[in-house]
Structures are given as C-alpha cells and as structure tokens.
Amino acid sequence: MPPEGLSLEDVLDSDADEAWAMARSLQDTAAEFGLPFGELKRVSNSRLAQELAAWADSSGKARPFHEALFHAFFVEGKDIGDKSVLADLAVAVGLDRDRALQVLEGRLYRKAVDADWARARKLGIRMAPTFVMDGRLLEGTKPYPVLEAWFREEGRWEPLGSRPVASPSRSTT
Numbered sequence: 001m002p003p004e005g006l007s008l009e010d011v012l013d014s015d016a017d018e019a020w021a022m023a024r025s026l027q028d029t030a031a032e033f034g035l036p037f038g039e040l041k042r043v044s045n046s047r048l049a050q051e052l053a054a055w056a057d058s059s060g061k062a063r064p065f066h067e068a069l070f071h072a073f074f075v076e077g078k079d080i081g082d083k084s085v086l087a088d089l090a091v092a093v094g095l096d097r098d099r100a101l102q103v104l105e106g107r108l109y110r111k112a113v114d115a116d117w118a119r120a121r122k123l124g125i126r127m128a129p130t131f132v133m134d135g136r137l138l139e140g141t142k143p144y145p146v147l148e149a150w151f152r153e154e155g156r157w158e159p160l161g162s163r164p165v166a167s168p169s170r171s172t173t
Contacts, residue, residue: 005044005081029141036075044073044081047113052086052100054109054116056093064093 008019023040030037049069056065068089072078078085083104090100103109123132131138131150138150 001043001045001047003045003081005042005079007042008040011043026141030074036071038075038077040074041077042079044079046080048083048104049080049086050113050116051107051109052090052103054112055100055103056090056095058109059095061093061095065089065095068093 008023009016012019012022014022026040027037053062053065053069056062069080072085072089073080080086080089083101086104087097087100091097120130124137125132125139127139129139129141131147133151138147142150
C-alpha cells in the first residue's frame, strides 16, 4: 500500500457503487451493535500506526491506543498513516508527543512489527480480523452466529460476559 493510502474502490478493485455498498454494509452491521461508524472512503496505510501501537503496548497503553486508532479511522475518517494524526492520538491516551514523533521518525518499532508480520505469514494470516485456534483459521468479518459456531466446534465456547476480557500481551494492529 502506498504511504498515502488508497481509495476504497482501489482497495476492493471495484467501482464506486460496489465500494459504497460494502461500506454501507459495514455501517449497517456497526449500527446493529450500537457502534459508531463513519463514512469509509479511503484506506490508510496503517504501517506507522502499527509501529506506534507497538510502542503504546510497551508503554502500557495498548488498549486505549487501539481504541483511539479505531475511532479516528472508522468513525472520524482520519488518515491513520499521517504522523501528526498518530502523535495526536498518542497524546490523547496519555503518551508523550515528542517521544511518539521520535518513535515514528526513527521507525524504532519497525523490527517488532516486521516480526509480527512474519509470524502472521507463518500462521497463514492474510487479513484482519483472523482468528487462530489449534492451527485453524477463521478469516474476515463474520456474523456473530458464525463466530459462535466456530468457537463451539472447538469446544472452547464461553458466552460473552462469562469471564473478564484481558488485553492482549502483544499488539499487532
């Protein structure tokens, strides 16, 4: 993906109507769950966001940073490939702006993200979201019943809310 990102049409290799229909489907799904979701017109190159997220993770701010990234991109339509946007998000979750810019300019977490990508490739992951369990993959956004059936099939199903949610120990946004 080029540094400036791509239009949704280019990402999907489709015409404007098809891209709009896909974006509308995402909006409708989000609305079903009461989640905010803006107009998705452009897809950012998220590589720098992933690197800054790795730093946020090492600083104990993984969850709030990922939530801020999600909101900035999917709700506000911001370019999460833009260093100033990323620095603003870092500040919003209590991280130092100057240090965030150093991390971005120096690409200090590039190797960590490269390792995450290599691990994902080794596991066969090609897209997000992807669920991995016992060597099996479930790729892409799925309706809740499909997720439930997949986890039940593995015998590890616990209904939502039956146990506390732990934040991941390693970030791979």
